[in-house]
Amino acid sequence: xxxxxxxxxxxxxxxxxxxxxxxxxxxxxxxxxxxxxxxxxxxxxxxxxxxxxxxxxxxxxxxxxxxxxxxxxxxxxxxxxxxxxxxxxxxxxxxxxxxxxxxxxxxxxxxxxxxxxxxxxxxxxxxxxxxxxxxxxxxxxxxxxxxxxxxxxxxxxxxxxxxxxxxxxxxxxxxxxxxxxxxxxxxxxxxxxxxxxxxxxxxxxxxxxxxxxxxxxxxxxxxxxxxxxxxxxxxxxxxxxxxxxxxxxxxxxxxxxxxxxxxxxxxxxxxxxxxxxxxxxx
Numbered sequence: 001x002x003x004x005x006x007x008x009x010x011x012x013x014x015x016x017x018x019x020x021x022x023x024x025x026x027x028x029x030x031x032x033x034x035x036x037x038x039x040x041x042x043x044x045x046x047x048x049x050x051x052x053x054x055x056x057x058x059x060x061x062x063x064x065x066x067x068x069x070x071x072x073x074x075x076x077x078x079x080x081x082x083x084x085x086x087x088x089x090x091x092x093x094x095x096x097x098x099x100x101x102x103x104x105x106x107x108x109x110x111x112x113x114x115x116x117x118x119x120x121x122x123x124x125x126x127x128x129x130x131x132x133x134x135x136x137x138x139x140x141x142x143x144x145x146x147x148x149x150x151x152x153x154x155x156x157x158x159x160x161x162x163x164x165x166x167x168x169x170x171x172x173x174x175x176x177x178x179x180x181x182x183x184x185x186x187x188x189x190x191x192x193x194x195x196x197x198x199x200x201x202x203x204x205x206x207x208x209x210x211x212x213x214x215x216x217x218x219x220x221x222x223x224x225x226x227x228x229x230x231x232x233x234x235x236x237x238x239x240x241x242x243x244x245x246x247x248x249x250x251x252x253x254x255x256x257x258x259x260x261x262x263x264x265x266x267x268x269x270x271x272x273x274x275x276x277x278x279x280x281x282x
Contacts, residue, residue, distance in 0.1 A: 001054055003030060004045035010061045017065040020200075025070050026061070032074040033057045067201025080129040084155050089147040091210040093125035096268045097187055100241045100275045101129045103266055104185050107237050107277070108134045113182030117231060118142065119172055119224065120188045122210055124152025124165070130185070131161035140181075142170040145209065172220070173227050180233045187241035188220035189213045218249055225253050229260070234281040244272035254278050 001009075007026045014022035030041055033056050034049070049057065060073050071077045071092045077084050079093040080101055086092050104126075107113065113134070118127040118141045127141035143149050149167050156162040170176055190213040191199070203211070213219055221240065228238045238260070242250050247265050254260050260278040268274035 002046050002048055003034070003041060006030065006049060006054065006057055007041075007045075010058070013061055014065060019064060020202075025064060028070060028074065029060055029064070030057065032076075033060070067205060069202045069205055072205065077123075079125045080132070082129065082132065082159050084123050084125055084128070085151060085158065086123050087151065088205070089145065089207060090123040090151050091206055093123055096270075096272075096274050097125065097241055099266055099268050100185065100187060100239060101126055101133075103275055103277060104130060104183060104237075104239050105133050107239070108137070108183060111182060111235070111237075113237075114138055115179075115181045116140070116183045116185065117176070117181045119184065119186035120144075120210075120220070121152050121167075122148050122187075124155045124167075126185060126187060127152065127165050128156050128159050128161055131156070131164040132159060137164060139165045140168060140176070141165050142168045142172075142176065144169070144171045145207075148207075148210075172223050173231060176231060178230065181231055181236060182233055183237045183239060184224075184228050184232055185239040186220070186224055188224065190217045190220065190241075190243045190246060192217040213243075216249075217243060217246060218253065221246075221250050221253055225250075225257055225260075229257075229280045232280045236280050238278050238280070240276045241274060242276055244274070247273040247276065250276050 007030055010026035011023045033053055064070055071086050072088055075085050077086050077093050080098055084093055114137050116130055116139050121127050121141035121143045127139045131137055131139050141152055153167050156165045189211050191211045193212055193215050251263055254263050263278040265273050266275035
């Protein structure tokens with residue numbers, strides 16, 4: 001079977017199982033199996049697969065059909081034009097989160113911020129990206145999961161920014177020394193607990209600890225917003241990713257504290273509310 005024939009067969013198989021973006025996933029899986037680039041797959045699509053390649057390919061197509069995320073097979077995800085290692089221990093970085101990272105970079109350039117705290121770092125996608133794109137930045141990245149921190153450290157090293165990031169095991173701010181940061185950023189768990197069972201099969205294969213935001217999805221925002229000012233310099237920024245329907249609730253939590261100003265939101269590429277930014281002091 002040729003590369004093209006295999007991709008077409010896999011695409012149809014994934015489509016019949018209602019898998020999102022079947023053609024793309026079939027092609028990315030082929031790149032992984034034959035260990036070649038997208039350009040190679042296009043140019044040499046008449047090349048015949050070896051028996052082992054064909055067997056491996058369709059074995060993994062079957063896994064994707066059962067709801068296993070492609071990224072858990074290839075252990076790769078692109079984010080901010082970098083490659084990240086991912087597995088079952090961390091949330092797969094989403095393109096939506098790039099909106100948060102880009103806004104933090106913009107703020108950092110505006111206020112000449114260097115010292116940044118990243119809560120719930122997971123794969124390290126946010127911390128690594130900020131270290132990569134903010135010159136001379138010093139990032140502290142935290143997570144409650146030791147396994148997630150190990151993956152984040154691996155991604156920092158793979159992307160050449162491990163010297164700029166300090167990794168720390170902490171339940172939110174519990175183990176963070178009382179230092180003052182220019183910016184605090186977080187993409188915390190924010191799915192309502194009762195809705196977890198309704199998520200797509202692929203999302204349900206990701207770590208629940210990275211998804212469960214409590215009964216109303218706001219548990220982590222309450223804790224972060226209540227304490228963030230203790231760790232931010234006067235004029236420092238708190239930057240949060242939110243669920244598409246949480247803007248009003250999160251802004252209400254910020255306003256209740258009466259210690260933040262200049263609060264605003266940013267939308268993602270699909271027009272959904274995705275980021276909330278607020279500032280300590282005037």
